[in-house]
Amino acid sequence: MRKLALSDEILLRLEKPARYIGNEVNAVVKDPQKVDIRFAMCFPDVYEIGMSHLGMQILYDMFNRREDIYCERIFSPWTDLDQIMREQNIPLFALESQDPIKKFDFIGITLQYEMCYTNILQVLDLGQIPLHWADRTEEDPIIIGGGPCAYNPEPLAEFFDMFYIGEGETVYFDLMDRYKENKKNGGSRREFLELASEIEGIYVPAFYDVAYKEDGTIKSMEPNNPHAKEKVTKQLVVTMDEAYYIEKPVVPFIKVTQDRVVLEVMRGCIRGCRFCQAGNVYRPLREHSLEYLKDYASKLLKSTGYEEISLSSLSSSDYSHLEGIVNFLIDEFKDKGVNISLPSLRIDAFSLDVMSKVQDIRKSSLTFAPEAGSQRLRDVINKGLSEEIILKGAGEAFQGGWNRVKLYFMLGLPTETVEDMEGIAELS
Ligand code: SF4
Known part of the structure; x- marks a missing residue:
């Protein structure tokens, strides 16, 4: 034994x-x-x-x-x-x-x-x-x-x-x-x-x-050693479909934070938010092909027995085959009791449409990340979100049936003033 x-x-x-x-x-x-x-x-x-x-x-x-x-x-x-x-x-x-x-x-x-x-x-x-x-x-x-x-x-x-x-x-x-x-x-x-x-x-x-x-x-x-290089250069996967991916993830006996199949759709992010470590270290953007993801979604659900699959990336809205993979997952697995989760989406009309197809709207809340309360500070961190876009996104979400919206902000950003902090309350 x-x-x-x-x-x-x-x-x-x-x-x-x-x-x-x-x-x-x-x-x-x-x-x-x-x-x-x-x-x-x-x-x-x-x-x-x-x-x-x-x-x-x-x-x-x-x-x-x-x-x-x-x-x-x-x-x-x-x-x-x-x-x-x-x-x-x-x-x-x-x-x-x-x-x-x-x-x-x-x-x-x-x-x-x-x-x-x-x-x-x-x-x-x-x-x-x-x-x-x-x-x-x-x-x-x-x-x-x-x-x-x-x-x-x-x-x-x-x-x-x-x-x-x-x-x-x-x-x-x-x-x-x-x-x-x-x-x-x-x-x-x-x-x-x-x-x-x-x-x-x-x-x-x-x-x-x-x-x-x-x-x-x-x-x-x-x-200080002749074998050591002057400059150490980061090593990156060039073609995502050719890199290793898991076929049989270990399935824990107890509930863990990510208790589902995780399908990485791409690596890197095209946005350039200044505070973002992930956005910087995982550059450049590299995508998996749609065919690859279809194949792995089926393999991973089979090898684990999970009843939920999550698309993983830093900014899923930017994945060029998002509609294709979501429609595939809905057609293939929704009737088999598999839930689909879509984190890291930007809130726009297309994303809301996709999410309303896969989520029970009454139970879920939507999350936006304006990160800073004032336009000035959002511009400093290169967030690329105007107040108009945020309000429009929230408006579309409420019209689409959601009745809860979560907002993420950061305190302590460089150059922050009291007005920037007050801006959080005003925007909310
Ligand atoms: S969109 Fe998100 S992941 Fe991409 S750079 Fe900005 S904070 Fe980072």
Whole structure:
């Protein structure tokens, strides 16, 4: 029988034991003895949030399609388990094999938002892995940071052996091949890091001297190792239909934040809102073809048993085949009890028409994101929304049958004045 890292006695004391036992539908089982590389993919937040992240599911599937790699998952233990692990000296383990992660070759940590940075230290600490790269030895895993916050790596540079700048589908296999080759040749950790730093998109902090200005911004950054490049360039998927996509996402036993099939329709955003990290790091816009999405929608609903499918992108209204994919989903799946959800739509007549086809209007509210209360500040952040457009959108929504509208604003934008803040109340 499969042995769990936590005893029944501990599991029954926890708020949600299912966060820690693995073995969900579509979870991958391999013999750790029969692979060359053990990779722990970490989302440094609680299970329900991490399991809702599409990027992690894509990379998990991509790695595990290779026979020589066993990719497993780790998340931040909730405070109840954190305390027990510290009291009983239980090392952090991966969900699939339930083995301690300190035995692994790699730990890849996705950096989605800065609020999770302290959780990264929690994961390393509970994993019994030295926090700083300078203190790690040949016995320790290589710690990689990736995801959107890796584009600004310096605040975390002391804790990571390397950062992967760009989209995960691009250079990971090259990195893994170099690791395998180095291991076979009896090479050291440092030799592997040198090989890795030659790959476009890989940044190894140990190989750069960084000087700071008084205000904390970077003054200079010089490579101190001949293998390190002067400039690290982000790596992007060029043709979306040719990139890896999941066919069998892991389906959790418990309710998670994104409890549905997620179909990525495109990556990037054509809008240029100045405050938007995603809009900037995922440039340029790249779309999936309609045929590809039709195929994957059917495959994913079948392999998971989910009764809801969500179209995912930064700004779905800008997807050029939106009408085609929505009509396909309605025709194929609505009668089979599958709900369709369409987040990230701009509110205009076309979007309202599409949404009224797929949603129960009485139950749902519409969300606009004017972001700032005054036209002046909306212009500063390049939001591209006038008061007229916002009021027209709201008017069309009310006429279309919705009776609730949610508005998102941000406080604290650069140059903000009291008038801008008062503008929020006036517009609302
Ligand atoms: S439309 Fe949304 S995703 Fe696109 S740049 Fe603006 S805030 Fe970012």
